[in-house]
Amino acid sequence: MPILPRLRFFIYQGARKLFAMLPQARRHSVYRSFVDCDPAPNPRLVLKIAETREELEACFKLLHDAYVASGFMTPDASGLRVTIYHALPTTTTLCAKLDDQVIGTLSLIRESAIGFPLQRIFDLSGIRAKEGNIAEVSALAIHPRFRRTGGTILFPLMKFMYEYCTTFFDTRHLVIAVNPRHIEMYESLLYFRRLTASVVENYDFVNGAPAVGATLDLRHAPDILRKVYAGKPARRNLYHYFLETRLPNIQMPHRRFYTTNDPVLTPDLVDYFFNQRTRVFAELSDRKKALLHLIYDLPEYRAVLPPLPPDPTGAHVRQHRRFSVKCPARLIGEQAGKAIPIEVNEVSRYGFRARTARIVPTGVWLTAIVQLGSKEVSRLTVQAVQETSQDDRHYCGFRIGEPDLVWRKFVTALYQGHTHSDLDHATRFLQ
The missing domain is CATH 2.40.10.220 (predicted glycosyltransferase like domains)
Structure with missing residues (x-):
């Protein structure tokens, strides 16, 4: 390694160690000092639900490349990061587009028969005991060109997520599983609270990387953010940004009725992403194959779902579609x-x-x-x-x-x- 890059590396590592030695309250204050929310982002930026094949494929490719670069998955032959949770009608994928190119994405996973990714390693019984629906924030990725630009894409995407969850998705509790080096950003800026004090050292959903679980109660978040950001200038005030600023860039879905999900996967899209482009359906357990058939119990989907495993008992599952x-x-x-x-x-x-x-x-x-x-x-x-x-x-x-x-x-x-x-x-x- 040349001298200058090596020197920069050691300075960066030393600064990280010194920062980690600060008291937690001081570290969180430093994180908040970097907040910069533009109330008038680039008018070419569009925030919307990913609903077309092209939008979904761009989201899954961006996610794949980001996860591979971070070591959260091994490269897939498809070039896409697609999981069984993306196949569910209760999952919504949000995207940020600039000049029709997807440059940011995240997915919101509502509860279903298949559950949440993080419930494999974190106990959600305490949250379930409270009133309100739960959604896991997952599959977050920002294009490399915009990761060091002061949150110009991340903050609008987070605002879109907040507005969608509180007005359309009927969600009270958000849960996340993130790498330990990122958890303090969520704690200091948005006031997520950890599910447990300990770190899970091996989370198979992200290639065995360590993970920390956290949750945010959206009912109480406005009061917390109002107090924390009181007196801050508008561009550094996340309460003002999330609750009082209107971004014309956000395109909320049109709904005629008061439904709470926005499914976009037609049978053709299900077949394309989970049978043709990837092997997600082929590699499912028999139990998850059966659950998929209970979730998608319409005739049009049967041809693209993985074949049901044989039932040696001959029992029929009673279905009440709700x-x-x-x-x-x-x-x-x-x-x-x-x-x-x-x-x-x-x-x-x-x-x-x-x-x-x-x-x-x-x-x-x-x-x-x-x-x-x-x-x-x-x-x-x-x-x-x-x-x-x-x-x-x-x-x-x-x-x-x-x-x-x-x-x-x-x-x-x-x-x-x-x-x-x-x-x-x-x-x-x-x-």
């Missing part, structure tokens, strides 16, 4: 007394599940008025059939006596729609 939504509603009726506000969060053809602030009388028929979208309202005769309580909140399952036309068309559209674009098209007749 859809995640977030619809405000209220219950009225003589037995209910004053109208009971509820929030419907799962629907099926003849029932739904809802969160309610108080106990709902069972064994009686009530009227449920459900706001399915900005202009669509369903009025149903329902009966509470199952109740559970958690954190002073009541969860109740409801049986529908006879669904009205709006409900039937809504649920039929959910069954027939493959993607959020299909759903919007299929429900235009409700106007």
